[in-house]
Amino acid sequence: xxxxxxxxxxxxxxxxxxxAAGCIPVQIQxxxxxxxxxxxxxxxxEVIVRLERDAQELLQENSDLF
Amino acid sequence: xxRKLVVSVALLAAMAFAAPAWSQQTDAxxxxxxxxxxxxxxxxxxxxxxxxAQVSADLRGRVDQINIRRRALYTQRATERxxxxxxxAAAVACEIFAGRVAIGERYRDEGGAWRQRTAAQAVAMPSxxxx
Numbered sequence: 757x758x759x760x761x762x763x764x765x766x767x768x769x770x771x772x773x774x775x776a777a778g779c780i781p782v783q784i785q786x787x788x789x790x791x792x793x794x795x796x797x798x799x800x801x802e803v804i805v806r807l808e809r810d811a812q813e814l815l816q817e818n819s820d821l822f
Numbered sequence: 823x824x825r826k827l828v829v830s831v832a833l834l835a836a837m838a839f840a841a842p843a844w845s846q847q848t849d850a851x852x853x854x855x856x857x858x859x860x861x862x863x864x865x866x867x868x869x870x871x872x873x874x875a876q877v878s879a880d881l882r883g884r885v886d887q888i889n890i891r892r893r894a895l896y897t898q899r900a901t902e903r904x905x906x907x908x909x910x911a912a913a914v915a916c917e918i919f920a921g922r923v924a925i926g927e928r929y930r931d932e933g934g935a936w937r938q939r940t941a942a943q944a945v946a947m948p949s950x951x952x953x
Contacts, residue, residue, distance in 0.1 A: 799912045799950040803905050807913035808952065810899055815917055818895060820849060821888050822914075822922060 852884050861885055862928035862936065863918050865948045867911030868892060872928050872936050916951035 815822050852869070855861040860875035868889045871877050892914075893907070900910035923929050923945045928938045932948040939945050 798906075799909055801950050801952070803909045804913045804916060804950055805952045807903065807905065807910060808916075810903060810910070811913040811917045814895055814899060814914055815922070818891075821892050821895070822918065 851881060852888065855881055855885075856927050857924075859926075859928045859938070862930060863915070863923055864930040865912070865915050865919070865932040866908070867896060867913075867915040867918070870930055912948070912950055915948065919945050919947055919951065 852861060855875075855877075859872055860877060861869055861881070862872055864870045869885050869892075871882075871885070892911075896907050896910040896914065900907045903910070919929065923939050925939055925941050928936055929945060930936050931946055932950070937946060
């Protein structure tokens with residue numbers, strides 16, 4: 757009798773292979789360069805110009821926060 | 823309904839009285855951390871912690887509180903002016919960078935890099951700020 761492709765030993769073999777793969781140690785290396793996070797500020801400059809007075813007001817009125 | 827309202831008003835009143843005493847304390851601890859370089863102003867309008875800074879839970883809480891209250895301010899004003907919160911925060915950052923970073927203090931530029939203001943070198947202004 758020909759061994760069927762999906763025979764019990766075959767499936768067990770695949771299972772063992774998957775388990776073995778899970779045991780391979782994974783090495784994570786910290787990057788040499790410092791991580792730089794871009795603050796990603798999407799800003800329209802003409803709006804900033806318009807908000808100058810508001811910004812000054814917020815600073816003056818909330819001196820405990822700035 | 824009325825009872826709920828009374829409780830809310832009482833709570834608000836309590837917060838209004840409690841806030842000044844609390845914020846003065848905040849100032850001292852956070853100002854000290856800023857002078858020591860553990861905390862600094864960021865180009866996004868908020869305070870941040872510099873890399874490798876030793877930050878106590880107390881200090882972290884104080885800075886978080888300031889940032890939460892700043893965000894509330896930015897959000898309110900942004901809504902009134904019909905701009906984004908980020909833009910209102912950035913406009914404030916421009917004012918802070920222009921005049922509120924003392925010599926020796928550290929600040930975070932728009933690219934995310936931390937720098938230090940020295941006597942010889944002025945604060946590098948974010949590109950979105952008016953000249």
